[in-house]
Amino acid sequence: MSLDDSTRQKITDLIEQNRVLLFMKGDRSAPQCGFSARVIEILEGYGAEYETLDVLSNADVREGIKVYSSWPTIPQLYVGGEFIGGCDIITEMHGTGELFEPLGVEPPPAVTPEIHLTAEAADALGQAAAQSGGPGQHLHLSISPSFQSTLSMAPQSPMDVVVETSGVTLMVDRLSAARANGVTISLVETQDGRGFKVDNPNAPQVQTMSVQSLKELIEAGEPFELLDVRTPEEYETARLEQAQLVDQRLFEHLQTLPRDTRLVFLCHHGPRGVQAAEQFLSMGFTDVHNVAGGLHAWSQEIDPSVPQY
Amino acid sequence: MPIQIAGPGGALEVQAALDEAVRQALPKAEVEVSAAGPGHFELRVTSAAFAGKTRVGQQQLVYGAIAHLMAGPNAPVHAIDRLECLIPESPNDP
Known part of the structure; x- marks a missing residue:
């Protein structure tokens, strides 16, 4: 070679x-x-x-x-x-x-986070750990920088902080621990059966933006992505000039952007925008907004020349 | 159990080539090669040459020796799934 x-x-x-x-x-x-x-x-x-x-x-x-x-x-x-x-x-x-x-990073201090389990979640976690845990295997909670939570069985490592909560022993690595304080784990029914849900108050949330604030943001000329998540037919019917219709190509492009890019979602009345915004939060974006009332509110409050439908 | 195919390019032939390559680079080494799937192998090497080296340094010695078997798009070895580097108990008498 x-x-x-x-x-x-x-x-x-x-x-x-x-x-x-x-x-x-x-x-x-x-x-x-x-x-x-x-x-x-x-x-x-x-x-x-x-x-x-x-x-x-x-x-x-x-x-x-x-x-x-x-x-x-x-x-x-x-x-x-x-x-x-x-x-x-x-x-x-x-x-x-x-x-x-x-x-070249100082290890964060081994602070024990406060973690809450609902009674059902505590039972189910205890059972899961007993069933899948061999000797030396412990229940771990890790939380990524984009606040994706993972529960797994793994051996204890020297960097783990041990949390005793509702009779369950959870190991959390130090980097996750700093993001885990105040977390609540509950048991929920989903389409795929029962699953654990991790609510993390430290995770960024979708922020609500009024049409007034959107107007000011556009006028200020600061860079941000205004993203229309309606159908192409709706976009043809009525739209904001500054908004880009999210198609497959734009979706792929957005995934390559720095995670602190400001994203503002717009739909007809608001709910589709919230869904899209949550999806981007889960991909690690941190500055994510949804326009309250959507294009309908824009037409009513800001610019009546945008058709209502 | 993966099916072992004898003949050119077969797992047994590649195992022999791996064994030979490691022994050439690390004389007196003890080498165990096993097939773990098509193109995938596991290696356990015991050599006094590992003494005083980090785990990465030990593995670099082995990977360096077998690099020609792993290079290019049609390499006979796709991956070493498991590489154990051991130091003989008495380094002067491996």
Whole structure:
């Protein structure tokens, strides 16, 4: 296996110029493989500065980095010019708390979050843990930076905070713990049967915007995305000039935007906008608004020249 | 149990190639290779050369040795599902 000099030099320059650099498939907002996505999820949780390089659009680096690192798989993390590891090793270091130092992040204090369980949820969690937990397996709650909650069985790691609540023992890693205070876990009936629901008061909510505020926002000329989530037929009938109809192509484009982009949803009366807004919240967007009363309110209160239907 | 196909490109032949490649790079190493599925293998290597190295450093020695079997779109080895690197109990007598 050889590595030509120009590719070797290119990789050397890259890892010297970027203190924390992840060689991955895709980029942080759209990882193109599960292993890359996993490492991005971990890195995002630390809030540290890092750069990524997409090997899918750099064919020479894609093969070259494997030889350079003597490592056969992507992703690969470099810190300070040194190879740290791939997905498995990063995941393991995350669990043991060994990632704080290379990423230059102070470990958060081991604060025990207050977690509430409804009586039904406590019963069901206790049963689930007893059924699926082998020796050394404990119930874990993790909460991603975009406030996606996951319940799982896993061994205890040194970075876990132990929470005793309603007779159930829950382990929460320190980064999640900072996002878990005040969480309520309940049991709900869904189409797929019973499931746990995690209500997190720390998660961003859909914010309601009046048509008046929307008008001011448009006039202020600040950048934001005004997104119309009605059908193409409705859009033909009546629309705001500044609003973009969300079709498949726009939907895919929106997913690649930075997660702090301001998104404002607009529909006919409001409910469809709320649904769409919640979907984008769950994708990690944090500045998400819905226009109260929708286009109907706009026509009534702001601009009667927009047809009502 | 995955079906083992003998002959060119078959799992047994690739297992032998993996074994050979690791032994060349790490003389005196003890190597166990097993097939874990089409193109997927598991490796357990015991070598004194691992002493004093980090887990990443140990695995880099093995991956470096077998890189030619994993390169390119039609590589015989698609993935090493499990790689164990062990240091012999008495490093001078592996």
